[in-house]
Structure formats: structure tokens, C-alpha cells
Amino acid sequence: SVPLNFIGFVYREIRQGLTDIEQMFDLLEVEAEVVDAPDAKPLQIGAGAVSFKDVQFSYDPERPILKGISFDVPAGKTIAIVGPSGAGKSTISRLLYRFYDIQGGSITIDGQDIRDVTQKSLRAVVGMVPQDTVLFNDTLAYNIRYGRPDAPDADVTAAANAAQISGFISKLPDGFQTMVGERGLKLSGGEKQRVAIARTILKAPPILILDEATSALDTHTEQEIQSALDVVSQNRTTLVIAHRLSTVIGADEIIVLKDGNIAERGTHSSLMLAGGLYASMWSRQREAIQAEERLREVREKDDLGVVDRGEPAH
Ligand SMILES: Nc1ncnc2c1ncn2[C@@H]1O[C@H](COP(=O)(O)OP(=O)(O)OP(=O)(O)O)[C@@H](O)[C@H]1O
Ligand SMILES: [Mg+2]
Structure with missing residues (x-):
């Protein structure tokens, strides 16, 4: 019976292997929605000035999300975007990262349209802490190091410290080698967010997008992380998307988005006066x-x- 059992094992392995190969080819055939232009050049990053000019965008042609938005994020400055849920705030961050192409207007970084440069070079200079962080089913160290794969251990630890997550990690029996589970399901929302912040601190990009970066945290942790983020965003071009208005008081300009248009803009004090x-x-x-x-x-x-x-x- 032993050889027969073995044949059964081999048969199952081969079937599974064939299924996996089929799935791999299906995946390879999926066409990317956003492709590099044939003559795309690497982005020449200077000071990192971002400019949105009359940007129009919709996921679905019948429902425009952004109806001609223009704003500038001068190099090294912080611009905040606030507004009701569904106004299109996260969409703006996705467009800057070029997850989607816009239907009208232009988005430029240091004068170069992001459609004319390679996606690889674009994404290398933009760091994003997204609203819903996706983690890989791997260790915490791997997930943090994803920001800069060749980073030495000391830098990974320093980034974890700055993101206020090292206390949590040191309590885990496996420490940095803890597996986070599929999409990071073994971590709480706030822990996941702090992993994403550590990842971005490690990447240290010239342009930073923080989308509700501290929304899943309690007030105390939020304040600590906020100070870490303030350090990271210093002298970096930063786009902050926030629900908690207390985090945007210090922004150089605040843009209030509503129904696909900019409803108001200005500094905190001028908007309060208005x-x-x-x-x-x-x-x-x-x-x-x-x-x-x-x-x-x-x-x-x-x-x-x-x-x-x-x-x-x-
Ligand atoms: N992939 C998508 N396909 C179709 N519609 C989408 C997609 N992503 C977002 N939308 C729609 O676009 C609109 C703007 O979404 P967005 O995520 O930018 O909102 P938001 O301002 O970030 O809101 P919140 O404050 O709740 O995060 C929403 O009405 C949403 O339903
Ligand atoms: Mg959002």
C-alpha cells in the first residue's frame, strides 16, 4: 500500500502544480490599465514641486469625481485637503501616484507631466501612507523594509521607533520576525497604519502623501505619531488628507473639497475668519x-x- 499511497501523493502534487501554472498565466495576461508612454523618461526630481492643473477625473464616465481641480504644492510645503466623505480626497492621492490616468488637465512634478515619465521613477519619489494599508503575508521586518529593500537592520529599527511601533513589536514573542497574516489581518488597524508609517519613514521620499495617516489611532498615540510625521514632512513636499482638522492647522494651505470642486482654500485662520x-x-x-x-x-x-x-x- 505504501507505493500506491505515494502515487496518490504525486498525482495530487501534479494536479495542484498544473492549476497554479494556469493561474500564473492568467495573471500574466492581465493588462495593466496604466502603461508607460513609449518614450517615457525617468523623472528628474529636483525640489519636488507638485502641481494639479484643471484635473478632471471619473472612475466611471457617468459620474465625474473631480471636476477641474487646480492647486500647487510648492517644494517643501505642506498642503492639506479636507472635505466630506466621498469628496474625492483619496482619489487625488491615487492620481498623484498614477494608479489611474486623468481625463483632462495635467499633473506635474517639477514641471514634468507624470504621464511622460516612467512609473517606476515616479513611484520611487512619492511615498504614501494610504487610508487602508495593505501588508504582505510575511514578517513585520519584511513589510517595513518594503519601503527600501536594501535598508540595513539598524535603519528598519530606527523607522519602527519613529513610527511608535517598536514597543508593540518588542512585546511579540517573535519580534520583527512575526508573520502579519494575509493582508495583515493579525494586526489592529492602528498597528497596520504604524507599519505603513515606518515603511514610509524608511523610504524617506521627497514627496509625501498622508491619507488619514493617524485616523485609526487613539488620541495619545496619534499625538506621538503626529510629531514623528511632522519631522518626516519637514522640508518635504507633503499632501495631507485629514478628517481630524486639528492635524492640519499648521498646513501652508488648506483646500476644502466638495462635490468634485474646491469649495474654499486658504490658511486655517483665514478660513476660520471666512x-x-x-x-x-x-x-x-x-x-x-x-x-x-x-x-x-x-x-x-x-x-x-x-x-x-x-x-x-x-
Ligand atoms: N475604484 C473605484 N471605482 C469607482 N468609484 C470609486 C472608486 N474609488 C472611489 N470611488 C468613488 O469616488 C468617490 C470619491 O472617493 P474617495 O475615496 O476619493 O473619497 P474620499 O474623499 O477619500 O472619502 P473618505 O473621506 O471617506 O475617505 C466616492 O464616491 C467613491 O464611491
Ligand atoms: Mg479617503
């Missing part, structure tokens, strides 16, 4: 924060036994 959409977003957020604080105060007092509980709840 009393428009941005100002109303602020007052709403402040109310929410204050309500949260009041709740916490009540809970703390409760813990200390200060609050007279009175009659038991029913």
Missing part, C-alpha cells in the same frame, strides 16, 4: 471633542467615587 464650510466643520468637530471630554471627565470622577450614584439604575 466663516464658511471649513469653519462649520471645525465647530462641529469641536463639539464632538468637547462631548467626548465631558464623558471622560464623568467616567474619571465615577472611578474615583466622586459621583453620587444615588439610586441604583433600573
Whole structure:
């Protein structure tokens, strides 16, 4: 029976191998939506000035997402984009990374249209901390090092430190060699985000996109990471997309996106003075924060036994 059993094993292995080969060829046949122009040259990066001119874009021809957006991110400056959910904020970051081609207008980096340069050279100079981080089913070290594959261990550790994730890693039995699971499912949202931040810190790109980079974190960790991100974005061209308006106060310009158009733009103080959409977003957020604080105060007092509980709840 042993040789027969062996034949069964070999048969199964061969079947599986054939299926895998078929799937591989199917994958190879998938055509990339975005392809390099035939005469594409590598991007010549200088100071890293980004410019969007009258950019029009839709995923689906029937539903325009961006209806002619123009703004500049001067070299080394920070521009923030805020606005309601679904306004097209993350779309702007995807377009700069050239995951999609635009239907009208132009996007340039240091005067070169991103459609005229190779995707490889473009993506080498842009670092993105996306809203939903995708991790590889490999170790934490591998996932961080993905930002710069030839980085020495010391740099990986330093990046993890700066992203406030080394404390978590040191508590794991396998440390940096811990497997993160399919798409990183063994990590929490905040941990995944910090891996993405460490990856970007390691890459140290001239142009930085932070999409809700600190949204999945508690307030304390957020503040610590925010200071790490402030260091990384210093003297780098940075595009910040944020829901928490407190993180964009220091931006050189704030762009309020609504229904595919720029509704307002200016510095924090000028937008607050204008009393428009941005100002109303602020007052709403402040109310929410204050309500949260009041709740916490009540809970703390409760813990200390200060609050007279009175009659038991029913
Ligand atoms: N791949 C896609 N195919 C079709 N429509 C899409 C795709 N990705 C996004 N959209 C649509 O485009 C619009 C803008 O999406 P986007 O992700 O840019 O919003 P956002 O401003 O980042 O919102 P949020 O604040 O919730 O992150 C949304 O209405 C969304 O449904
Ligand atoms: Mg988004």
C-alpha cells in the first residue's frame, strides 16, 4: 500500500502544480490599465514641486469625481485637503501616484507631466501612507523594509521607533520576525497604519502623501505619531488628507473639497475668519471633542467615587 499511497501523493502534487501554472498565466495576461508612454523618461526630481492643473477625473464616465481641480504644492510645503466623505480626497492621492490616468488637465512634478515619465521613477519619489494599508503575508521586518529593500537592520529599527511601533513589536514573542497574516489581518488597524508609517519613514521620499495617516489611532498615540510625521514632512513636499482638522492647522494651505470642486482654500485662520464650510466643520468637530471630554471627565470622577450614584439604575 505504501507505493500506491505515494502515487496518490504525486498525482495530487501534479494536479495542484498544473492549476497554479494556469493561474500564473492568467495573471500574466492581465493588462495593466496604466502603461508607460513609449518614450517615457525617468523623472528628474529636483525640489519636488507638485502641481494639479484643471484635473478632471471619473472612475466611471457617468459620474465625474473631480471636476477641474487646480492647486500647487510648492517644494517643501505642506498642503492639506479636507472635505466630506466621498469628496474625492483619496482619489487625488491615487492620481498623484498614477494608479489611474486623468481625463483632462495635467499633473506635474517639477514641471514634468507624470504621464511622460516612467512609473517606476515616479513611484520611487512619492511615498504614501494610504487610508487602508495593505501588508504582505510575511514578517513585520519584511513589510517595513518594503519601503527600501536594501535598508540595513539598524535603519528598519530606527523607522519602527519613529513610527511608535517598536514597543508593540518588542512585546511579540517573535519580534520583527512575526508573520502579519494575509493582508495583515493579525494586526489592529492602528498597528497596520504604524507599519505603513515606518515603511514610509524608511523610504524617506521627497514627496509625501498622508491619507488619514493617524485616523485609526487613539488620541495619545496619534499625538506621538503626529510629531514623528511632522519631522518626516519637514522640508518635504507633503499632501495631507485629514478628517481630524486639528492635524492640519499648521498646513501652508488648506483646500476644502466638495462635490468634485474646491469649495474654499486658504490658511486655517483665514478660513476660520471666512466663516464658511471649513469653519462649520471645525465647530462641529469641536463639539464632538468637547462631548467626548465631558464623558471622560464623568467616567474619571465615577472611578474615583466622586459621583453620587444615588439610586441604583433600573
Ligand atoms: N475604484 C473605484 N471605482 C469607482 N468609484 C470609486 C472608486 N474609488 C472611489 N470611488 C468613488 O469616488 C468617490 C470619491 O472617493 P474617495 O475615496 O476619493 O473619497 P474620499 O474623499 O477619500 O472619502 P473618505 O473621506 O471617506 O475617505 C466616492 O464616491 C467613491 O464611491
Ligand atoms: Mg479617503
